[in-house]
Amino acid sequence: MSADWRLKARKHLDNLAIPQGSLGDLLGLAEQLAAVKESLRPSVTSKAVVTMAADHGVVEEGVSAFPREVTPQMVANFVAGGAAINVLAGVVGARVVVVDMGVGSDLDRSFEGKVLFRKVDYGTRNMVQGPAMSREQAVKSLETGIEIAGRLVREGVELLATGDMGIGNTTPSSAILAAFSGYPVREVTGRGTGIGDDALENKIRVIEKALDVNSPDPADPVDVLAKVGGFEIGGIAGLILGAARHKVPVLVDGFISSAGALLAKRLAPPSLDYMIAAHQSLESGHRLMLEELGLKPLLNLNLRLGEGTGAALAMNIVESAAQVINKMLTFEDAGVSRKS
Numbered sequence: 001m002s003a004d005w006r007l008k009a010r011k012h013l014d015n016l017a018i019p020q021g022s023l024g025d026l027l028g029l030a031e032q033l034a035a036v037k038e039s040l041r042p043s044v045t046s047k048a049v050v051t052m053a054a055d056h057g058v059v060e061e062g063v064s065a066f067p068r069e070v071t072p073q074m075v076a077n078f079v080a081g082g083a084a085i086n087v088l089a090g091v092v093g094a095r096v097v098v099v100d101m102g103v104g105s106d107l108d109r110s111f112e113g114k115v116l117f118r119k120v121d122y123g124t125r126n127m128v129q130g131p132a133m134s135r136e137q138a139v140k141s142l143e144t145g146i147e148i149a150g151r152l153v154r155e156g157v158e159l160l161a162t163g164d165m166g167i168g169n170t171t172p173s174s175a176i177l178a179a180f181s182g183y184p185v186r187e188v189t190g191r192g193t194g195i196g197d198d199a200l201e202n203k204i205r206v207i208e209k210a211l212d213v214n215s216p217d218p219a220d221p222v223d224v225l226a227k228v229g230g231f232e233i234g235g236i237a238g239l240i241l242g243a244a245r246h247k248v249p250v251l252v253d254g255f256i257s258s259a260g261a262l263l264a265k266r267l268a269p270p271s272l273d274y275m276i277a278a279h280q281s282l283e284s285g286h287r288l289m290l291e292e293l294g295l296k297p298l299l300n301l302n303l304r305l306g307e308g309t310g311a312a313l314a315m316n317i318v319e320s321a322a323q324v325i326n327k328m329l330t331f332e333d334a335g336v337s338r339k340s
Contacts, residue, residue: 002035009040015330016330025296027324029317030322035273037249040325041326042322044249044322047092047093047159048152049308049311049312050162052101052165052231052235053099053100054165054230054235055102055166056171056172057126057132058124058132058171058206061128061202063171065195066193067167075098075103075111075165076111078307079098079114079115084307089312096163096308098116099115100117102230102232103119103122116148118144120137120234124229127175127213128210130213132172132227132228133225133226134226141235143238146239146241147238148239149239149243153243159319161250161251161252161278161312162252162253163253163311164233164308165232169233170192173285175210175211175216175229176228176229178207178211179211180218183288185204188285188288190282190284190286191284210227210228216228225263229259233259234260234263235260236259237263237264238264240271241271244274249274251278251315252275252276252277253310254281254283255289258293261289261295276295277297278313279297279310279313279314283304298318299317
């Protein structure tokens with residue numbers, strides 16, 4: 001990101017006909033958008049939420065309240081337009097792009113044109129018994145996300161957002177956070193789809209065992225992804241890297257998306273400049289993830305759904321920040337006297 005453009009944007013925003021700083025964090029967001037777009041007239045009108053779907057072998061360990069059949073069922077719901085992400089994206093005029101990164105069954109071919117078929121495999125392996133995927137598969141999931149970002153930018157998308165669908169995917173997300181941060185598993189593990197106390201204790205044990213069995217190397221993000229990650233998490237990381245490469249801001253959704261963001265930051269630290277944290281979810285480890293990223297969330301609505309829903313809700317805030325720098329007049333232009 002251009003430091004010169006950040007400074008130029010800050011000077012312009014400081015000259016708007018308002019008490020300096022009175023729009024708070026909205027001004028910081030406007031400054032970020034101007035620096036990302038290298039323009040004092042940043043546009044984020046064309047928006048897309050990329051919802052990546054995959055299954056997880058670790059579901060065999062009883063870590064989720066829902067069976068893995070729900071993943072393809074929810075993809076069908078996305079295609080039908082009946083899911084929460086469809087509704088919320090519609091409110092802000094965003095496209096929903098659904099990607100099969102690793103759903104555990106073959107999706108209906110009638111979804112062609114409505115789903116991007118990028119299946120790395122039919123779900124990951126059970127990470128308690130060994131690596132969730134091969135290193136080659138981890139790289140492929142990252143490259144797929146980068147490719148999709150480039151495709152959407154070429155189609156004119158100006159603001160990207162991450163989303164996920166995958167029964168059991170809070171388990172690898174917690175494992176990724178624990179691997180990078182060194183926090184005890186108990187501190188980074190939440191209830192996901194709403195599991196009870198006994199199931200939560202089991203989930204903690206499962207993650208601890210997976211980390212012990214695989215010993216992911218925090219100095220090697222691809223190794224962490226391969227050992228304890230998921231195909232959709234790798235795809236999200238790649239999408240963020242692709243957004244940074246093409247100088248497009250990307251809204252990071254909740255817990256699973258933030259696991260992808262952690263991977264992206266470790267792989268390419270400058271990619272952090274292009275990320276906007278949409279919200280802080282109810283999942284207990286998400287606050288710690290945001291701290292690891294160094295990002296302040298725009299919203300806190302106690303969401304824990306995923307799909308990209310929090311990112312969609314935050315899109316109007318990002319649009320508002322763009323319009324502040326695009327349309328507001330300076331003291332001189334507005335004929336308003338400065339403070340004495």
